[in-house]
Amino acid sequence: MILISLIAWLLAGGLLAWYSGRWGGNWPRWISLITLVVHLAMLAGLWAGYAGKANLSQPASWLAETDLPWIPALGIRFHLALDGLSLLLIVLTNFLGIVAVAASWQGIRYRLGFFHFNLLWILAAIVGVFLAADLFLFYFFWELMLVPLYFLIGIWGHENRIYATLKFFIFTQASSLVMLAAILGLYVIHGRGTGVYTFDYSALLGTQLSSFTGTMLMLGFFVAFAVKLPVVPLHTWLPDAHTEAPTAGSVDLAGLVLKVGAYGMLRFLVPLFPRAAAAFAPVAMTLAVAGIIYGAVLAFSQRDLKRMIAYTSISHMGFVLLGIFAWNQLALEGAVIVMLAHGISTGALFVLVGDLQDRMHTRDLDRMGGLWSIVPRLGGVGMLFALASLGLPGLGNFVGEFLVLLGAWQVNIPLTVLASLGFIFSTVYSLWLVQRAFHGENTNRWRLPDYNRRETGIMAAMIAAIVALGLYPQPVIDTASGALQTLRGLAPGYHQTQGSPGAAAAVQDGKDAGLPAGMASGAARDDGSGA
Amino acid sequence: MTPIPMDQGLLLAAALFFVGLAGVLARRNVIFILLSIEIMVNAAGLAFVVAGSRWQQPDGQLMFIFILTMAAVEVSLGLALVLRLYHNFRSLDVDRVSNLKG
Amino acid sequence: MQITFYISAAVAVVATLAVITRYNAVHALLYLIVSLLAVALIFFILGAPFIAALEAIIYAGAIMVLFIFVIMILNLGPQAVRQERAWLKPQMWLGPAALALVLMGELVYLLFSGGQSGQSGAPVGAREVGIALFGPYLIGVELASLLLLAGLVGAYHLGRRGDAAVVVELEEAAARDAEAPAVSALSAGQTEGGDAR
């Protein structure tokens, strides 16, 4: 029941915040803040409870589970399940949620109630996605997330918001319809094979698929996840949506919505279709590297600060994709850490840009310069997160990206070398950003107020998080590793294929028969490469 | 009573039916359109009677009675609408009666 | 007897063709009455004398009178004929005629490639028809009464309160005529329908 309350609490808080809009004043802000803080306390209690037990870093079945009938006629159950991976991502969700509320404390001035309603419902839907263990339920939350996000960007966004929201909505919705078709395909094939028509994740894991249908269904999932992630040819919605969204929207988009795509690949795509995914891995990894380089290069050429950060997101998420398709323990742990670190660092950068825009009413890099001298605290924060983004050792992104590269090296050396070029590009754009915005002369004679206490507080929390992740990632790795091992156990023989797909197919054909049918049984560890 | 082959009866019905259809499609005067519809409906009725007489059942004739009822209702409604149309548009040209568009 | 069938059929087709090609509405109407009477004759040949009578009385009689009324009210004189002539250019027939011919051709092909074909049999008289009407088809009669009620109310509402007194008269005629089939064909059904009301 705790899992249901994790979602229901946010939904209820959202409704209350909406209603409190009638009372005027700061009511909606406080209500959503309190909702999220209590939510955080629930999560902390949960995490502390599991950390005490030894099994968090061991492959195991779910940490917590709720399974209720929902639409029995179609084999749909209200099945929520939590493991270390979901837990981490939910904590990130909550953290960024609090940041989003705090960061829009002053920026949002109208329709407060509805704004906070949307914000909390986005978070609830994302938590739902991270918890769903029924494919229908997953799809339900996946879609549910879009509507409030659509309103959030469309109502409180910047000048070009209508175009951006339409593009965003149609891209994501159209791609998820393709995923829906794939889910149904899997459901029907599983039902025909076994006589049991169900959308349950664990039941569907061992479905026998021919190589063609497997590939088609896998691609159906991939398209949806790739649009969210985003993978390069499908990324065009992202710069527009990020640029036009209000600060809270950008934080949610970059910090959370992108993670949902990565989570989907980790949880569903590879375990459900191990053979097809393994065969597809070289393509996916190539796309990942293309994204890393493409995002970085385009980030370099942007004048709009928000757009620039949006492109860096594409670059960072390329590392996540690379890590996922490398599919060994190191790379996966790296991918998880990149997800968390990117959520924090990019979130912070978007908050920073939002603060700058509130002060300067522009996001144009050319009109900035010399900010350090007039707003030292703001400048310092900006500097720090730019460095985080570039991958400075000691900060979270470095750990993650390094682990990903380490893992990918074992699989595909040329692509790894190319990916590490991303480090160089990101150094260039980060320093370029720092140079143009903060250093130099204050040619435009800006006179701006520096960070106040609220803003300093937000940033302090984010700095603490990114530093902690950089210096002592072990608790995070411990939390995730059990879940990751389990996931890898669900796709045994995946990574023998890497690098030599031709030979791999043969290996896999032999191995497929022994695919474990459920999470609990899928604990085969084939190498001891813990962190 | 010399038997009539069913094919020929149906053929006649089909001929009348499609003449009526051509009329509906080609004419622009609403009164002619209504007349053409009557031709089509009557042809369908003829087909029923032909079919009924083949099976020597009263059912075909019953359907004709029902069709007759429907034709009466349709004509009275249709002509009431024609009067209204003329009143509103001062024309019986179906092409000129087109206020509605996207 | 077969020869009468063919003559009637030919008359029906020619008259119907004339209906849709006339410019003058009254002429068209007269041709339609000819066509309907020819069809009534065919009904008789097919062994459906009751239906033949209905066709002549109600279709060629009552329903066509409605058209006459409307044409008179609208006062479609020579000017309307000229206008109609201007509207109805010969080339306008090309599309509809082609379409109708294609469909017709298909249907004819199907009819003749269908193989087994029956023939009209012994006549089915008014008695059998009446028994069936108030036996298995009783609900159909009830529905017919509802249909007529709908037509009555609808025509009354739509035609009501025109700009000329004649319109009012016409709508009354329409209402009367809408009831006409009920009076003749469903004479007994009327009381049934009346009960339902």
Added chain:
Amino acid sequence: MSGQDFICLLPLLLPAAAAVLIMLEISVYRSHAAACILTLAGIGAAAASLPLAAAYGPRQVTSLLVIDGFALFYIGIILAATFIVAILSYAYLRRVPGQREELYLLLLLAAVGAGVMVASSHFASLFMGLELLSSCLFALIAYPRGRDNIEAGFKYLVLASVSTSFLLFGMALVYAQLGTMEFTRLAAAGATGGIIYQAGLGLLIIGLGFKLALVPFHMWTPDVYQGAPAPVTAFVATVSKVGVFGLLLRFFGQVGLLGHAHMFFLLTLIAIASMFAGNLLALRQKNVKRLLAYSSISHLGYLLVAFLAGGPLGTTAATFYLVAYSVTILGAFGIVGTIPAPGEAAGGREADAIDDYRGLFWRRPWLAGVFAATLFSLAGIPLTAGFIGKFYLLDAGAGSSLWLLTLSLVASSGIGLYYYLRLITVMYLRPESGAGEEAGRPAAYPWAASLVLAALLMAIIWLGVYPAPLIDAIRRTVTLP
């Protein structure tokens, strides 16, 4: 006919009796409220008699009608939709001058016609039900007798009559071939049916395709939707579609139409064309009613997927979708009929231009919320009935391995998103200063309409969140032999 037959027919007899009562009431003393209350009472009584009829069913009442679970469930949908339309009409007609009472009479008779259709087991009852429905619709569409109404009514009359002629001719051919007009005996004889029989079925499909507004028989739809008064449009979009589709399921299910490869192919083409044409043509509309008309074309295309999937799953999916769609579309047209156009006095133009909705979120958040919910439901977004409905259709399609149809459904609803979203987006745009303001703050819309809209909103969300009870009910009652 025995007493039990009469009990089984009560759901149809009671609305007809109410119609006659209204006629008597009109002749004695005209009262809008009384007519509306009589209508609601008649429908309520008919709905109350449904369980009674079910207790005596399934029952063949003469050879014309069969009262079984399927018929009663569909009659239930029809009655519920008519009930809602009657309330919406009451709110609507108060703004319109002229005589109002006849509308209720016609509504009731049309509902009886639709009910007869879904219960029919014979060509005669099929035809009479259809004709009763259509004849009432001619008058209903033209009811306020404005230019647009009359034009729409006349267009509908012409096209409906032509399609009815096709239908009749098709029936005559089938009868000529098989010598019977009862569905069950047709099903038995149909297996040997020759080519004339198939031609007859083809003509029947043309006739019913017109009524369902499937491509290529869809031309009348936008004009009629736009020209008819909003509550009547809601009626056309729900009751008439439910009636004809119910008939389609029963008749073609029974005669095994899907066994004929040509027919299957033909219907597949029609379905795909309807889905795409509807959604693509809707993209360019500036009028909300026309937009919804094109969207209805595509939705009927979606429904054909379930129809083609066949079997119990297809029937259940189609029935569920019809319920979900009816609830949604009633809400949408309820809004269109309830909101007066900005800058117009009461009784003026309906708010049917997309621009009339500009800034509605800020002027009337509650109505805008309901409208947005209906649009989301039409687009198939979660938490709404439309989502579960579309999912069910896809499930049925995938379950029968109709991959081409399933993918077309997916792709075309992707296109459809755009215009629904555009409409929602318009609603939260800031109104242009002054221009978008309504002339004064018009009198609050009638509470009855608000209540209905609230109920519809609840239904949309309820079906979107917890559809299991309805699905169970459908699976229990809606079974075809």
